[in-house]
Amino acid sequence: MSVPFKHIIKQYFNFSKKDRNAIIILASFILIMIVAIIIIDNIQLKSRYDFTEFEKALEEWENSRAISEISYQTFFVFDPNLISGQKLDSLLIPGFVKRNIVNYREAGGRFASPADFRKIYGMNDSIYEVIEKYIQIYKKPKTKTKPVKLNEEVVLDFFDPNQASFQELTKLGFNSFQANNIVEYRKKGGSFKIEDDLLKIYGIDSAFFLTIKKFIQIKIQAPPIRKEDNPAFLLVELNSTDSTELVKLPGIGPVFASRIIKYRNLLGGFYSKQQLLEVYNFSEETYSDIKNSVLADSIQLKKIRINFSGYRELIRHPYLNNNQVNAILNYREKNGSFSSVNQIRLANLVDSTTFYKIKPYLNCR
Structure with a gap:
């Protein structure tokens, strides 16, 4: 070698x-x-350590630290049942949690206590722990109310304070003191021209007045006409006169006389001379010229028996339309006979204007 x-x-x-x-x-x-x-072959490096638990703990610590920092900046006292969408957006909690809160409320859900917040999907313990102290559920205060005992004998109905008796007033809800004061006021010559005049009566306050105001129906009294003031005075009663008498009135010729008679027959008679203004083409000027020469005797009105009248009879009346007639008939069919004409208004079968116009022509006999 x-x-x-x-x-x-x-x-x-x-x-x-x-x-x-x-x-x-x-x-x-x-x-x-x-x-x-x-060297590499002989040195064994052992690096197979499990860092899973450590990484998880580190992530939780970072999350809690981030939430803690957020809480000092963005959380405030709120009611999860009442907080608006805009304010909810200002809470720096995960967006899907906010959406779940809104969806929960829209579905009819409510939070009775802060602990109910845990029911929201996505609400974990770390988030709840931070916001729990900011949740404040508003609860309506429980107030003790005394049950109001209504007098079973009280029946709210339309009435004229110038005519109602003591007994009628007490049945309408007036106490004895109020009813007696109204009667005494009338005995001394007092009268009620408008609804608000009732407030002049001692013992009637505004709260009670508001409960009965819609039932007050004051009849307008026509001033007395004295023939002796004018020897040539002509007075025509509209429900019993004929065309020959009507044409004697100033401004009334054969055409208007005929229209007045025809309209009177359609109505069933006049209960007020002001109804002449409803006659076709009847002017205010003509009415002004004759208003002191005419009167209407409401006793002669032809009444409609609403418990027996059919569609044809009701629809012929100028004050009723198709819908109103059907409403009256349907109500009668479902509820039986009318015990009072006022039921038509109380059941809203006709509007108030129509009711006051048609009421004098109706009866329940």
Whole structure:
């Protein structure tokens, strides 16, 4: 083996100096690589440690730290049942949790206590722990109310304070003191021209007045007409007169006389002379000229028996339309006979204007 080695040495020195240096560098590099391989193969690095628990703990710590920082900046006292969508957006909790809160409320859900907040999907313990102290559920205060005992004998109905008796007033809800004051006021010559005049009666306050106001129906009293003031005075009663009498009135010719008679027959008579203004093309000027020469005797009105009348009879009346007639008939069919004409208004079968116009023509007999 020595011979080859000597031969190698001899050959080595036959190379130029530059070649010899290159051989040394190459040999050194090869030697280093061999040593490195040997070291790597002999040193066992054990790095198979499980960092899962550590990473989880670190993540929870970072989340709690972030939520803690947020709580000092964005959380405030709120009621989850009442908080608006805009204010809810200002809470830096996960967006899907906010959406679930809104969806829960829209579905009819309510939060009775802060603990109910845990029912929201996505609300974990770490978030709830931070916001719990900010949740404040508003609860309506429980007030003790005394039951109101209604007098079973009280029947709210339309009435005229100028005509109602003491007994009628007490049945309408007036106490004895109020009813007596109304009667005494009338005995002394007092009268009620408008509904608000009732407030002049001692013992009637505004609260009670508001409960009965819609049932007050004051009849307008026509001023008395004295024939002796004018010897040539002509007074015509509209429900019993004929065309020959009507044409004697100023501004009334045969055409208007005929229209008045026809309209009177359709109505069933006039209960007010102002109804003349409903006659076709009857002017205010003409009415002004004759209003002191005419009167209407309501006793002569032809009444409609609403418990027996059918569609044809009701629809013929100028004050009733198809819908109103059907409403009256349907109500009668479902509820039986009318015990009072006022039921038509109380049941909203007709509007108030129509009711006051048609009421004088109706009865329940």
